[in-house]
Amino acid sequence: MAEEKSTGNGSSPEIPKSQPAPVPAGVSAGAAPAPAAAKPAAAAAPKPAAPPKKSWPEPKFNEKDGRLLKTTRYWPTELWPHPWQSASYRNGAMMLFGIIAGLLASGAAIGELSTWGDKLYALIAGFVASHGQPAVVTDVIWVAIKVLIVLHVVLINGLWAIWWERKISAHIQSRVGPTYAGGFHGWAQTIMDGIKLLLKEDITPAAADKWVHALAPAIVVAPVVVAFAPVTFGKDLAAANLDIGVLYIFAMAGISVIGVVMAGWASGNKYSLLGGLRASAQLVSYELPRGFSIVPVLMFAGSLDLSVIANAQAGYKWGFLPKWFIFYPVVGQLAFLIFLIASIAETNRTPFDIPEAESELVSGFHTEYSGMKWSIFFLAEYGYVLLASFLLATFFLGGGASPFVFDHVIPSWLWMLGKAMAMMFVFLWVRWTFPRFRSDQLMDFCWKFLLPWSFANIAFAGLTLFLR
Amino acid sequence: MSDTQTAVEPEHKIRTDSMFVNLGPQHPSTHGVLRVGLTIEGELITKAVPDVGYLHRGTEKLAEARGYHHCVVLTDRWDYVSAMPNNLVFCLAAEKIMGVKVPPRANALRVIMCELNRIASHLLFFGTYGIDTGAFTPFLYAFREREMILDLFEMVCGARLTYNYIRLGGVMLDVNDAWLAKAKEFIEYFKPRLDEYDTLLSFNPIFMARTENVGLISKETAINWGLSGPNLRGSGVDYDARKADPYCGYEEYDFTVPLGKKGSCWDRYYCRVQEMRQSVKIVEQALAKLPAGETMATGVAKVPKPAPGEAYAHVEGARGDLGIYLVSDGQGSPYRMHVRAPSFINLAILQEMLVGNKVADVIAILGSIDIVLGEVDR
């Protein structure tokens, strides 16, 4: 074989050819050159004098320095058929299992946080009394501690949610996401990004209204923190036990819309203004289905207080099915879906992210913001996502109640956290799966589909209560 | 257009201003440097003026001062997303003038490379159209598959974008068993992915709502405006250069040409997805019956000087009907080379199609025409 080809090449220099035929050493068996067709193929013949002019090396896939690589570059055929055969998959599964087991164990060890809270309150009371201060100082200190805790919940959620979103989006898109900052799966990435944003120059456009421009992010983010006051993080674990918890939360959430409009208007950019107005139209419209979808829940629970709503879902039906509102036939599922969709729209996430992402022509309302002000908008967005997750967990998933009859060990705050994180996962998951609605289709969807169904749902809830 | 505006002006005191907005030349929808000047009234577009020429490099003039082999290098840069058909069309025109007959193995390799490149180009279209409509994930899946195709091309000719692989008289290099094995592996891996893409994007209700009744082009309009490729076939016109004027042995392969029904953005998009399926079929058949033999014709000179004459060759590129009109006066460089660029001609319909549509549909329509600025501007 090699002999035939080289003889063919050996005769080429005399005749000026268009190209010297560069036959690679390992050419396939079928490509015998035309002139030397009938040469007897002496497989063990010695190498002839004139080797081929160019020899192209064999392409090496999945090999480096002679050893087989564990991961291929873009040829995943080795990995796809049986993922459990790959060591990295098994390691990842073990790690996840370990983390969850650790969380459960630590939760079981810590127990109910409300008892620790009572002990802390007693400690502070003793401390205050021993220094001869009036008893009201205890309450002041206690409120200050609760405010700080709620604030930190929102801030740390910013760190955690953004990291988690980047990881989830990466794995959905067959990438890996942050891996470098902090070493272990890039957990410190958001902290680094926050530091970077702090160091960025704070630009205010010349045509902008300076005070409104500066005030808008504050008006967007302040209601988020405030709205977390009645949210129960577990059994007896709310910062403020309000009778009108639900109404308070929705009222506070509605204040942010003003901030969005201010941001759009104060940028001095007609495209930002249009974006801000579209955003406000969307936000205001979707508050209606959100509120109306909760009415059945309120009807079943009989109160606006979040802890009463959570406790109304305690207990098990037929011995094993938790009495969560999501399991109520038709009413529960419909209310859950409408509330979920309306919350996604309220938080400006895909598929409803026209205000943020329709930037090819009309820029979003936060285009003219840089540095910390911009990151405040995103803190607010993820704060609302967390709020919506906690609300979903409280209204529909029992909020702290364990789904297993036999479980008395794992504390309520851990269950609440788990449910809220599951709901947040749904938020993040949906973002990277669906394309985006056009703004008029979005409004159609709200007014002509969600709102009528939420009214119908209230009727179904009334029917259910009547039949009970 | 001006009389439409005066007709809209009402007698009472509300005055609507029309705003002039520039879309590009830098904008996030990655179509290259294209500027569209839109005059909008509120949400409706009243006038659209596409402005091209930002990427004009004068290849037709450059070709007049380069030898025929050098011109093949120029061709890569037109539709850089799918460069193999560009090389191919120039080589077909030059071979027509010179009267060179290409060996069958080279023809089969040309077909394999062009169809793989069609898959790669349509994957890029699929990914970027997803991003245009807001779905970010299909883009990465499409590019993961595209990387595999680009790896195949890198194995065979060393380049990922501008291949210069199809030369006058045949192809540059032969492929070996390792490459054929990898190509078969890729085909087997890719077939279920197409069903995945259909589930992910094609029949997604949100995507269909955004593209189904948008950008409608009727059959007569499409033919009159000279559209080609999936734009023409999306409107229901059955014209494919591979079936109309078969080249490189396409008449031996069994494949169908997907047609759309009403010429909407979705029809054009789905035509391209179906074309990927057909390309997979063609590559499978070509790989199965790859004939043995030479990969380069004998008798092509190092400095070809064809006899005076004219030739026209056209192929079905990924964007449409790509043609070359070549005039030779007997010298070493072409006397005149004109490129019939499908993206250039497809883009012209934008000035009529955008009028009367909403601003939010501009990107969906522009994406569905699937232009590459290298080909628009040459």
Place this chain on the structure above:
Amino acid sequence: MTQDELFAKISAKLPQVEKHATQVKEYLTLKLKSAEDVLPVARALKNELGFDYLEIVTAVDWVGVVNPDGFIRNPNPNVFLPEGATPQNFPCATPNFPYRPMFEVVWSFGNLTEKMKVFVKLELPRDDARVPSLAGLFKAADWQERETYDLFGIRFDGHPNLTKILTPEFTQGHPLRKDYVHVKDRYDE
């Protein structure tokens, strides 16, 4: 329909067209005698013969060999010279080739049902070349005629918007003419 049948049909309707001396390989090429024939021929092709798909509108400048100064920086055709070959002059004219100071406008019409193509050519003098525009009949001619005007300087009468399309606004002259001399602009050092 074969090419001869097609030519017979066309001559029956339009006796003023004749076959061109240089046929584009494998396609029927017709020659028009004057600019007034353009519109009747196009209309007949579109309405009666089914050639309603305009594929190409372009032109060829037959004046002579291109002048590479100013648009190719150090023209050296001997870079890839094979061993032993004589160095080439660049670019040189073919002896006995009919170079003439004329533009030749080339149109190509396609019939999508019959899968046929026909090329139509018309010669014009180089100075003040004017041709009727086909933009009213075929919208596909719109941008292609603008491109031909931009690169050659041929005016298409009746075109709605005959302006530059590809070259930047500071380009002086028409680049694809063989005697185009480049005027230094802001992108040349």
